[in-house]
Amino acid sequence: MATLTRESEDFLEDLAEELSVPVSRYEQAERSYKSLGEWLHRDASTVREYGPQVYVQGSFRLGTTIRPLTEAENYDIDSVCELKKISKSHLSQKDLKELLGKEIKSYHDAQNMIKPVGEGRRCWVLEYADGAQFHMDIVPALPNAQSVRLFLEQSGHDARWTGTAIAITDNEVPTYPFVTDHWPHSNPKGYSDWFRSRTVVILERRKRKLAERIHASVEEIPDYKVRTPLQAAVMILKRHRDETFRDRPAVKPISVIITTLAAHAYNGEETTGRALVSILNGMDEHIAVVGGRHWIANPTDPLENFADKWEKHPERADAFFEWLARARHDFQQAARASDRIVIAEAVGQGVGKAVAERARQRRQSPVGSPLLKTASVAPAGIGFSFPDKERAPSKPQGFGEP
Incomplete structure (x- = not known):
């Protein structure tokens, strides 16, 4: 198990900020x-x-x-x-x-x-x-x-x-x-x-804090002014996807698949890093097999399959699992590091070196700072733990043959 250090937590927060739309x-x-x-x-x-x-x-x-x-x-x-x-x-x-x-x-x-x-x-x-x-x-x-x-x-x-x-x-x-x-x-x-229901408690709490800080009512705060760990994790994964398939856009996983699986795998974690851990560990568990086909149900219409193109284009299914394995590797490398340079290099392999470097520079520490020498470890039980064997998706209860 790789430990999620405080420095990697901070870096992922900064990375999400770099990726965010003004x-x-x-x-x-x-x-x-x-x-x-x-x-x-x-x-x-x-x-x-x-x-x-x-x-x-x-x-x-x-x-x-x-x-x-x-x-x-x-x-x-x-x-x-x-x-x-x-x-x-x-x-x-x-x-x-x-x-x-x-x-x-x-x-x-x-x-x-x-x-x-x-x-x-x-x-x-x-x-x-x-x-x-x-x-x-x-x-x-x-x-x-x-x-x-x-x-x-x-x-x-x-x-x-x-x-x-x-x-x-x-x-x-x-x-x-x-x-x-x-x-x-x-x-x-x-x-x-x-999607909002998966993170509504944290969203409302963050909106209240912002409202208090700027002396406004919660109703006056639009959702887009508050970012939740789930949203930040999805943004990071989408950029990692874009970089991975920069030269193969025809097979890159579509955003709704990443977003849906991420929201299913999210368990209310309070930080971007912990959310990413939970999502990368569990998102493939929410891919079912129905009638011999991969099935990622639309949560608002269970009869719609977001992965319906995978049957005709099996290379897209292969591309998804290839990307997931790479994302797990890249972020696991970053999770165990406490030096922002090392973290940026590990994450930069997947999201792009330029954006990773900008994220690294957001919290420049003075030379010799103990932050660059001593790991700040997250609480026990928080970390990247990916299975060695391949997971087999299963048919969920209540699904009929399409």
Whole structure:
């Protein structure tokens, strides 16, 4: 067992800070989707009567966004535009996408945006000016809670998160041009509620402390101004993933898989280092095998498998386990060290030397400081302990064959 030293704990906290997105980016994202929402509610809007609601999804909603690898890369702000007062029985996916597309294009023109509106498989894309360094994907959606809840309950699955389920558009599915009840579905609000539930106690406690320090109410503190150990650990693992697969992007594990497994394996640890220990030790235990296939269930829809591409592309499954083994090795090397230079070198192999060096320099100690000579050991029982034998995922209770 490798001991998690105080110096490695501090370094991981500093690393998360280096990877974090400036608060201004979260505020920028918030201003952008609120501005679009206001446009859709203006008097002349063709969708105003349908109750449009624009909100952010993905890593910006979860608080796990990390800085791009290079300055040339953009932040990808994923958002949803849900028309609350219309249903799938009134229009097709194609109708919805075109209806919203007209308004997004008029918004683009009114804002004097230079780059043309792009169209993705499921969304419209607003490209902001080069200096802004971000673009916003807007997914058209309709409420879908009743359909998803009924389906899950009839299948004997947990339906507690379905109140915010949505139906979305996808121009590659056969039903795209037809009025039908069969739409692709998603639930970004439900997923973020589940993710938040895994760390809500620490989040609320940290928000209270911040509120006291700045003399504000807890309600005035947005979640993105407080980072929990789970969020920090996910950010570090995502950067390690990005560096590991810098030259093999086609097989790199997708963020929702890392985020879901990390949240399952997290056990309420109070620091980033301890959270990382728990997550790396246990995240593969939450990969099931159902009908001979790897299965990583969407917590808000147990019938959706985040690892569904692994069956057709087994190299992606191999890549995940390869990455997990490397992450365990890199962070285990760092965990037992008490010299920040040694820690930075070990972690830098996985997350990148430049960002690791910046993290190292955040707490420069004077030459000869005892901090560089004597390990500050975490309490007994805290450490990296990875199994020597390969774990075999098992089929969880309550899962039916898909």
